[in-house]
Amino acid sequence: MVKVIVNGTEVEVEEGATLLRAIQRAGYEVPTLCLFGHMYREASCRVCLVELSNGKLVPACAYPVSEGLRVLTDTPKVRRVRRTVIELILATHKTKCWECLRKGGHCLLLKLASEYGVEGIPVCAECPLYGEDCLVVRGYPCLGPITVAGCGAQCPLSGSYCIGCRGPITRKDTLREAARFYAKYGVNIKNVLSLATIFWGRLSEFNLVRSELLNSFTNYFRGGGP
Amino acid sequence: MRLSEVIEVDRVFGHVELEVVIDGDDVLTKFRVVHDPRFIELAMEGRHYLEVPYIASRICGACSIAHYLASIKAIENALGIEVSEDTEVVRDVLNSLQVIQNHLIHLTFLALPDYLGVKDINSLLSKSRDVIKLVMKLNSLILKAIKVLGGRIVNPNIPYVGGFIREISREDLNLAIKYVNESRGVFSEVLSKLRLKDLPLLKDVANNYLVLKIRNHYLSSSDEVVASDGHVFKHNEYLNYIEEVSSSWSNSKVVLYKGKPLHVGPRARVSKYLGIVKEVVSELGGIDTNNPFSNLIAKLIEIKYLLEVIPNILSDMRISKLGGGSPHKSEVLNGEGVGVIEAPRGLLIHHYVINGGRLVHANIITPTEINARHIELSARELSINLVKNNPLNISKLRSMLSFLVRTYDPCLPCAVHVSVVNGLRR
Amino acid sequence: MRSLLERCCSKCWHSTEYPCRNYVRCRLEGPLCHDDPSCREARRARIEEIKYGRYGFKIRVPLASCSIAAGAQEVYEAVVKEVKSRGIKADVGRVGCTGLCYLDPWVELHRRGYPPAIYANVRPEDVGKILSEYLSGDVSSAYALRYRTGRARGEDKVPTLDELDVWRLQVRYVSRNCGLIDPESIEEYIAYGGYRGLDRALRMSPDEVIEEIKKSGLRGRGGAGFPTWLKWRICRDQPSKEKYVIVNADEGDPGAFMNRLLAESDPHRVLEGLIIAGYAVGAAKGFIFVRAEKPLMAERLRKAVEDARKYGLLGRNILGRGFNFDVEVILSAGAFVCGEETALIAAIEGRATPRQRPPYPAVKGLWGKPTVINNVETLAHVATIMAEGWESFARYGTEKSKGTKMFCVTGAVKRTGAYEVPLGTTLRVLVEKIAGGARDGRRIKAIQIGGPSGGCIPAELMDTPIDYESLQKVGAIMGSGGIVVIDDSSCMVDVAKYFTSFVVAESCGKCFPCRVGTKILYDTLVRITEGEGSDEDLEVLQDLSEVIKYASLCALGGTAPNPVLSTLRYFRNEYEAHIRDKRCPAGVCSRLVTYYIIDSKCVGCGSCARSCPVGAVSRGSNGKYVIDSSKCIRCGQCFIVCPVGAVGKR
């Protein structure tokens, strides 16, 4: 058995265990994304970085324990790095949250993003309405697909469609995908845009949103297809 | 005897100044709203009719439900959209819940300190902490009920043009009933703990008022307005009787009914429908509807009565399915309509002209705007009484006048939704 | 005796099956097992022949990649043709590269009794003239002499190598044979003292060998500077029977070629070091991991392995010590990430993606077995230390960074080349004295050290001593030893962009910070160099770089932001010039530069118009040429081709 000190509390773990096991046994929590039990432990997402006593950051999921190892799981440096790593992961993640099976509370990336204040995921990721009872599917000009998540999708939860009070998503690919999603269920982009002007009318990002939605919407009808 | 006082009235929704000028025996009072206009009606113009309610509900957080429902009624009236009776009932109940919540907040935080002769809420907290706690508990219960029916405690989103977006089921209603019943018990506790002093005496110099004719139960909406002189007129004929005059010293306009100042609000409603609420009135020791200060008593009456009547209204409903389904598609895209509702502070009128599905013209008349001139008259009357026989006591004058303005419970942000600058309004 | 390595007579029984323990020592000091003056004389004559050629006249021509590129192959053929046609009695030998690249292609003529003369920048047509001059005893047109003998005319006018700064300030500890011996002849290597290190090591126990290396203070020359003895000690202590030793000859750093120079000029020294490492660690198999893009280097290493195996220095029961060790040369397809230990191992196993460490390769490396990976130069040092003793190495260097290191100084210097200097030498000595300082009259602005993982140090800090710690302090790393001198004609933002684009291309893409982060760094830098940068871009660069540094899985990502961080730290004003005044001080970032023709200088020759790819240059009414800046794509060709320098940059 090996002694490891996690955030000051001592804990015993068997030889060869990973730092993550020790941290969990000490009662602390460290987020992991790419860890998949014994199938994948390559530490490529870097979300589980923790700080050793010498200031080095190591991935808890793959770093083997050694006697007397001291580790801190929540220092300012760890939080800052973790926040940026999540942002980088999000930058390459296709945010078609409205069609994702993990929406409505099962999206780990969303949990992490909201915990670390990273914005950019559509409200749909938080909205549990799926399939027929999704407001866009029912034909309402819900702004969920193009509004930044963080409100827990209060409006859709209570039945009405999102009117974008948390500000627009500015990622081009998400906006294009959203336009296709609207077109697919016959929601006219003009209504969506006019509804969006309530809160976004004055924002500089609004022209970006409008141009992206309009181009891909027209492409959709020019045979671009969903 | 010459005197000129400007009183910045505190503990009201927004900023207002009451200017009193006494020169010899003529007294002049000015009710000056210092908010700058927010051009809400202009913001609404050009919008698709489905978006207008969202803007309307954001005029003011206190009675966002009243504005939201009035806006929906105006649209439905303009486009000739019929809604079921059950929908009307649930909407009225939702509105009544917010009326209760508003009265609670106004009484405890704004008016009660005067009523109990204390300086403000902090001193009230130290003296009667348990009352405040109870009121808070009561308030949260009411808010829960509002959330069940409205979707959110402020800026509701379940009610929608033509009905409700989300299905309102039997369980929702039962849940609302449960909360209201619970809050009734708490309210009676509050009443028992409250030792209300008697109100200052004042005669209402122009005691004419307007109230929305009730459809069936108290505070239910209809499309007719009844005046104190018994005259009843359709809500879309309001322009023939009500005129908006811009006042030179205040950013808010002033409303006259047949050329005469008038007041609206709980006192007007209670005095009109005294018959319906008479048991509650007697329980609370009667009301002199001619005294402007009795507005506070009227609020208590409305709270008590509504808490008793709402559970029955909701349980009597035999609803199968209410709301849900696909969005509202109206064939008619042009029209002019008026939506009237009894907001917590009185009669609220939304008047829309819709052309091609877009709002072309909007005019909103809010209760505080209607009460503006009446407040000045009452203030003049009160200052005359105070100055006439006893020696001038400036601080007493100031506190009494502030107390008077507070009883009218003006909501200044609503009062200035359109600029007064002459010529701007077409 | 045809070759030192053959048996001198029937009494010597050495063969690969029954190797004689004293085989190596016997080559030079022999015969040891029997006393026969004729065998001793045969050896002396053979050594004489190796050094001075059969007829006492040896001609050396450098055939390493860089010299061949500069035309050495044609010079070599010209010399052979000249010698045959004029019947001159001389041996024309191929040698490695001395590291003085600016001399390439050079030729060395060495007649017994006469001073060995090195002629610089020889063209095939000059060979005849040089030969006749030297044969007539006149060395005045030589660039330098190895030493003087006093028997040739013009000797005093020509400096000896030791008098030249470029040679005098060097300590050629590991590159002593480079440019002297024939890289493809094991015999010459042994004649110049080769394999004595292996011989001595095999007489000691593996622990004593590790102790010797520990005393010498040798640290890894690949870049990280990890103590070599410690790596060996950890691997040795692993219980597993099967262990491996690998030479990391990938050398992915652009602008660094000292490993290639060593391997192409003195391959056996590297191989000897590898065998010693194998012995010390207890491995039976060694690999040489070399890039297919450097074919000559791979070929010379493979030839060295074959020769060593042929003469019993590799394979079973080496030198009769019961030590079996074999070596295989692995061709890598060329990825910068393979420089990183775990990626190199993964490359041998199939695909080069780094793995999270620990476990360190010394514990669990190639196919899960303990593996030691050392750089080419490190193993060359090992062989030399074992041959000369640890004091010969520890004598040089500073208290913490012992010994010497080879550096490739390139870029804006007069004398580009690979120089070996003791650690602790200051950058100023290396760049200004040895490499001759800035060229064509420009001013040195910065020194980029450590390749894409290194940093840029401003000229003011040129007095920083070169060792692991002090370079770290100023924000750079020693790295493999590539030093690029940047003068004021280069733009630092462009340099940072260049290195970032290199790392973006070479990132293996496994972990997010490196894959996505470096791309964002690159895009930001591109925006800045195109005049669309903004102030918070600088914060993004600074902040994101630090996160990439902390969060990346391997050393590639960990050091990728160093160029950006160091240029931000020392050359923030250039960034601000690009952002605020939309101006590139050095006139490199084409988008921010407008080209115009200076009427006073223009002679109307029209070469700019002809060279302009988009036809933006037209002939004005007054015969002078005019550039239409709307059409101009700012490629700078007119600026380059104009014979009278009439094209100005604004």
Next chain:
Amino acid sequence: MGVSTAVVSRAVITSEVTDYESFAEEVCRKYGLKRQYLIRVLQEIQARYGYLPKEALKKVSEVMKIPLTEVITVATFYHQFRLERPGKYLILVCMGTACHLRGNTQNYKFLRTYLGIRSGESTTSDGLFTVEKARCFGCCSLAPVIMVMSRDGKHKKLYGGVNPVTLRKIINYYRAMERKAS
């Protein structure tokens, strides 16, 4: 790096040998079908054809029982491999640090515009020249450097100190050689 995954093989110069499958199988057998020698196999294939033909890659994956995606991953990861048929002469522009500082980026841009290579492509329309960026050759004293290699690997020449003027001469030299040969 000029390796575009859109495989466009324009066999303009037809005389080339096209026994992709058989040669690929032969090479695989030579290395005993061991997974570890995949890179060596690909190098030999590229040495023969100047690039990695699709058919050869399929054969390698089939014979060595390695998923085709894995083979493609290795083929695209390493800088040396090319999936697209190069022109008869391959011009490699060194992108080492010294060469970059001495202007090879501009030379690369000049070559592309001078030879009229369309963006996204790396071979001239007549299939004669391919221009690609290359890793550091290691002869920095001659910077800026380009290397011209014939597809069959017989001719390999390195030119130092190039600029647009000398580049134009080099191109004309090879064009002349090509005209003489045909």
